[in-house]
Every structure is written in C-alpha cells, then in structure tokens.
Amino acid sequence: MSRVRADLLLVLAAFIWGTAFIAQKNAGELMGPITFVGVRFLLSCAALAPLALYERRHSDSPLKKGDLPLAGLIGFCVFAAAALQQVGLATTTATNGGFLTALYVVLVPVFVFAQTGVRPRQVVLVAGLGSIAGAWLLTDSAQLQSWTSGDALVLIADIAWAAGISLVPTFLARTNRPYFLAFAQFGVIGVLGAVVGLGGEPFSLEGLSAALPSILYAGLFSGGIAFTLQIVALNYTPAAEAALIMSLE
Numbered sequence: 001m002s003r004v005r006a007d008l009l010l011v012l013a014a015f016i017w018g019t020a021f022i023a024q025k026n027a028g029e030l031m032g033p034i035t036f037v038g039v040r041f042l043l044s045c046a047a048l049a050p051l052a053l054y055e056r057r058h059s060d061s062p063l064k065k066g067d068l069p070l071a072g073l074i075g076f077c078v079f080a081a082a083a084l085q086q087v088g089l090a091t092t093t094a095t096n097g098g099f100l101t102a103l104y105v106v107l108v109p110v111f112v113f114a115q116t117g118v119r120p121r122q123v124v125l126v127a128g129l130g131s132i133a134g135a136w137l138l139t140d141s142a143q144l145q146s147w148t149s150g151d152a153l154v155l156i157a158d159i160a161w162a163a164g165i166s167l168v169p170t171f172l173a174r175t176n177r178p179y180f181l182a183f184a185q186f187g188v189i190g191v192l193g194a195v196v197g198l199g200g201e202p203f204s205l206e207g208l209s210a211a212l213p214s215i216l217y218a219g220l221f222s223g224g225i226a227f228t229l230q231i232v233a234l235n236y237t238p239a240a241e242a243a244l245i246m247s248l249e
C-alpha cells in the first residue's frame with residue numbers, strides 16, 4: 001500500500017470517529033457508559049472475526065512469544081481511553097469532547113520517542129499545535145472555560161489513546177497481522193467493558209434497545225471499520241504523523 005492511500009484511510013477513519021461522537025453521546029444517555037463500550041466493541045470483534053481468520057490462514061508470519069501480551073496491552077490502553085472518554089461525554093458536549101480528544105496529537109510523538117528514541121520532526125510538532133488551534137476554533141469556548149469533570153476525563157483519556165496508537169507499529173513490525181490485532185484489541189476491550197459495566201452499572205433491555213442504533217454505528221463503523229483502517233494505515237504512516245491526520249475527527 002502506498003503512503004498516500006494509507007493517509008486517505010486515516011482521513012476516512014477520522015471522519016467516521018468525528019460523526020461517532022454524537023452516537024456515543026446519545027448512547028450514554030440511554031445505558032451505562034462502560035456497558036456501552038463493552039457491547040460496541042464485542043460487536044466490532046465479531047465483525048472482524050472473518051477477516052482475522054482469513055489472515056491467519058494466509059499469513060506467513062506466525063505469532064511469536066510476546067505478541068499476545070502486546071496485543072492485550074494495546075487493547076487495555078484503548079479500553080481505558082474509550083471508557084474514560086465515554087464517561088466524560090456524559091458531562092461535556094460532543095464538540096468539546098472532540099476538541100479535547102484531539103490533544104492526543106501532541107502526546108503520540110512523545111510516546112514514540114520514549115519507545116524508540118526517534119525524535120519527531122519539527123514540522124510534525126508545529127502541525128500538531130496548529131491542529132489543536134484549529135480544533136479550538138470549532139468548539140464552544142465559553143463551555144470550555146467552565147471546566148467539568150467530563151472534560152478532565154476526556155483529557156486523561158488522551159494519554160491512553162496516545163499510548164495505544166504508539167504501540168501499534170511495534171506490533172505490526174513483529175507480526176504484520178493487522179486484522180488479528182484489530183480482532184484481539186476489540187475482544188479485550190469488549191470483555192473488559194462488559195465485565196466492568198455489567199458489574200457496576202444498571203442495565204435494562206429497554207435501554208439497550210433504545211441505544212441499538214448508536215451501538216450499531218459505533219460498533220460497526222467507528223470500531224469495526226475506523227479502528228481497523230487506523231491499524232492497517234499505521235503499517236505505512238508513522239504514528240506521530242498519523243495522529244495529525246486522525247485529529248481531523
């Protein structure tokens with residue numbers, strides 16, 4: 001795959017994630033936020049199962065010792081990020097949540113440097129600050145000035161997003177199994193979300209039914225499609241530069 005095509009996949013993923021904030025906000029009003037995270041990613045996991053199985057049968061890159069723990073760590077990072085973001089969206093607006101999430105664009109180069117020792121290009125840092133400024137202009141600045149606990153949770157989630165994104169290229173360099181990583185990541189997130197959510201949040205079939213359109217959109221499009229596009233593209237686009245594109249959400 002060419003770098004241009006990989007970048008276009010990231011643009012598409014960012015568009016899907018941007019529209020998913022509304023679905024996530026709506027679902028959070030109908031069911032427990034962690035339960036929603038679990039259900040949506042279990043759906044994503046089921047959707048990716050056929051691709052992961054096909055990849056396994058045709059791959060000449062068998063999994064090695066340490067690959068499964070690394071996939072599990074990436075899944076845990078994304079679970080922490082998605083859960084914190086979903087809980088935070090209950091007390092902040094979708095627009096402000098989108099802006100605060102975009103701040104991970106400056107954290108990814110830091111995590112990449114910590115892992116590899118490779119310094120990010122100056123243009124990446126400048127562009128990252130520019131993307132944050134652009135996202136700020138799209139937010140309700142008056143609401144941002146009245147800081148909420150939800151804003152803080154979304155901001156903390158950025159750390160987990162950045163950690164997860166920066167680890168993906170490491171896994172792909174070891175295995176070149178992007179669909180397996182997506183499948184395993186979704187499985188870890190789904191199971192953790194279901195266990196934590198159902199263990200500590202109220203649950204009703206009525207709420208689940210009412211949130212079904214949001215679950216389907218977030219599970220199939222935001223999860224199954226967009227997160228998989230991200231993983232595939234990160235095999236060709238450096239993580240720090242990919243974060244810039246994904247901040248378009």
